[in-house]
Amino acid sequence: MKLTFYGHSCFSVELRSGKVLLFDPFISPNPMAAHINVNDIKADYILISHGHEDHIADAVQIANNTGAKIISNFEIISWFAEKHNLTNSHPMNHGGTVVIDDVFVVKFVNAVHSSVLPDGTYGGNPGGFVIHTNEGNFYYSGDTALTYDMKLIPLLKNKLNFCVFPVGDNFTMGPEEAVIAADFVECDTIVGVHFDTFGYIKLDKIMAQQTFSEEGKKLILPAIGDTIEI
Numbered sequence: 001m002k003l004t005f006y007g008h009s010c011f012s013v014e015l016r017s018g019k020v021l022l023f024d025p026f027i028s029p030n031p032m033a034a035h036i037n038v039n040d041i042k043a044d045y046i047l048i049s050h051g052h053e054d055h056i057a058d059a060v061q062i063a064n065n066t067g068a069k070i071i072s073n074f075e076i077i078s079w080f081a082e083k084h085n086l087t088n089s090h091p092m093n094h095g096g097t098v099v100i101d102d103v104f105v106v107k108f109v110n111a112v113h114s115s116v117l118p119d120g121t122y123g124g125n126p127g128g129f130v131i132h133t134n135e136g137n138f139y140y141s142g143d144t145a146l147t148y149d150m151k152l153i154p155l156l157k158n159k160l161n162f163c164v165f166p167v168g169d170n171f172t173m174g175p176e177e178a179v180i181a182a183d184f185v186e187c188d189t190i191v192g193v194h195f196d197t198f199g200y201i202k203l204d205k206i207m208a209q210q211t212f213s214e215e216g217k218k219l220i221l222p223a224i225g226d227t228i229e230i
Helices: 059-066 074-084 148-155 174-185 206-215
Strands: 002-007 010-014 018-022 043-049 068-074 089-092 097-100 102-111 127-133 136-141 162-166 188-191 217-218 227-229
Touching: 002 188, 043 059, 043 102, 059 074, 068 074, 068 127, 074 089, 089 097, 102 148, 148 174, 174 188, 174 206, 174 217, 206 217
Parallel strands: 018 043, 043 068, 068 089, 136 162, 162 188, 188 217
Antiparallel strands: 002 010, 002 227, 010 018, 097 102, 102 127, 127 136
16 A cells, blocks of 8 residues: 655545545645645545645545545535535444445444534534545544544454554644554554644654654654555
């Protein structure tokens, strides 16, 4: 799998089949991602963890450009259909699992955060995604605090190759909580997101990576625009 980081919490995972899963597209309003052209981004699926603008700002444009299927909770899917006439979608709710087009399996899991859409519409409960593919499995937690519910993920026979966790603190987990979350889900390779974009979430990268290495784990902090094999 190839993971490309587009800044903040936006990243894509490209499978060997060429199918691309894009998560939480927030690019054009982010000054740190000014070198990324949203119109060049490929996506077959857009997965949205919750309704905050810093997770959906470019979803409509990318969906219209690519025809990607949007996957999120019921409230967000309904909002995209009503407000933006985007109906190529699949609604989910917590605990649900579905096979998407025989490409991947996705389970929508709990996150502890808040959610409201940019126009003030209720965004439903925030969540994360556990993704199963023929090439391996991964967990994107979305914006969340550390939660004991994460311990359920390995109990459900989810062997994870990597996780994507927020590490910027203030609005989400910081490094100290994220390394505990890695223990909870039994995964040693973590990609960090949701850091540095705003003044509230500036990250001491050396400290964060040391926190993980001291526990025998690896924290990857890709630069915006980087693509890594994972």
